[in-house]
Amino acid sequence: MIFHTSQIDKVYQYLLIGSIFFLPLTVLLNNVLIWTIVLIWLFSGDYVTKFQQIKKNKLAQASILFFSLHVVGLIWTENIGWGVEIIRKMLPFLFVLPIFLTIAKKENINYYLYAFLFAIGVSELCSYLVWLELIAPFGNATISNPTPVMGHISYNPFLAFAIYLVLHQLIFEKGMSKLLRTILTFFVISMIFNMFITAGRAGQVMFFASLAVLIFQFFRESQIKATIISILVIFAIGLAGYNYSPLFKNRIQQVSYDLALLTTNPNTSIGHRIVFASNTLELIKDSPFIGVGTGDFPAEYSKVNIKNTPKVKSTVQPHNMYLFIQAQLGLIGLISFLWIFYVQFKIALTEKNQFIHHTGVALPFLFLIIMLSDSYLLGHFTSNLFILFSSFIYSRH
DSSP states (O other): OOOOOOHHHHHHHHHHHHHHHTTTTTTHHHHHHHHHHHHHEEEEEEOHHHHHHHHHHHHHHHHHHHHHHHHHHHTTSSHHHHHHHHHHHHHHHHHHHHHHHOOOOGGGGHHHHHHHHHHHHHHHHHHHHTTTTTSSOOOTOOOOSOOSOOOHHHHHHHHHHHHHHHHHHHHTTTTHHHHHHHHHHHHHHHHHHHSSSSSSSSHHHHHHHHHHHHHHHTTTTTTHHHHHHHHHHHHHHHHHHHOOOOHHHHHHHHHHHHHHHHTTOOSSHHHHHHHHHHHHHHHHSSTTTTTOOOEEEEEEEHHHHHHOTTOOOOSSSSSOOOHHHHHHHHHHHHHHHHHHHHHHHHHHTTTOOOHHHHHHHHHHHHHHTTTSOTTTSSSSHHHHHOOOOHHOOOOOO
């Protein structure tokens, strides 16, 4: 071995905490720290032990299998260049998740958690400074949609998951000091308000779903009570948002408007997604079991699009993770993808630690919802959110 085990473990923990902190703030530093961990792990010896650790973790196995099918999918791919690009995007499922599952420690969960929440606080502060016009908009931000650090498509899911985490701490962490409870209460209120001055609809759906998950986890002995309270809470917050947030109201009304125009003008946000889904389903029918291959979705989709909807732009992914995976890799690929979530649920449901048990159910459930509206495990921010939190929630250490 190059390093003593205790020394290298300290390095891993500092780098892991750093990578989680930088995740909502900077792609560059987040990637630098993540791949530094990977390189240290790959070149630090003790490979038999490492192999055994990965072999014992069902999630690591499922992740590697999912990645491997993308490599196999190159065999019947004509566009090798785009296939290699997709494989590059999927590399974290081969290296990052399996490796991080061997180094993350449950005893350090609070460090991981609060590093993430502190970074969300920084990101949220930037959002408010832009919204209040105290600083000029930068990055992806506008005054009407203040998401400077990342686009609203990624920002709102981050915000929704952070709200879940903070509310979980407030509801279930009984030994919390009054000062910390006060800080977290103010923080979660500010995040909920921020949710309604930013434009990510999928993240807003994720927010309402996270509230339902928390209510069901709190009222676990009474499903009827949980259902009624969930409906009332979601309705009340949704109604308040609709009446007091012009942006949220506009985004809701835009859905109705887009649907009304669907037959005459499908070139809207909702119209595009419906057309993408319809054309992708037709593509899937032609090759349901093995798909079109890892790199051929753009070209094959374009052929269907020209035939069915020539006035609608083509796409390289259908804004639906399930359709994208099945179109590329067929039913086999989709099963391998869903197997990851099955393993996560299975691990979480047998976990005695309350935080891991609850969050281990919430994380896959919330991602399963938002991936209906976009391929969230292709993008840097949300895919790394999923992988980094999975690494310590489902770790065996």
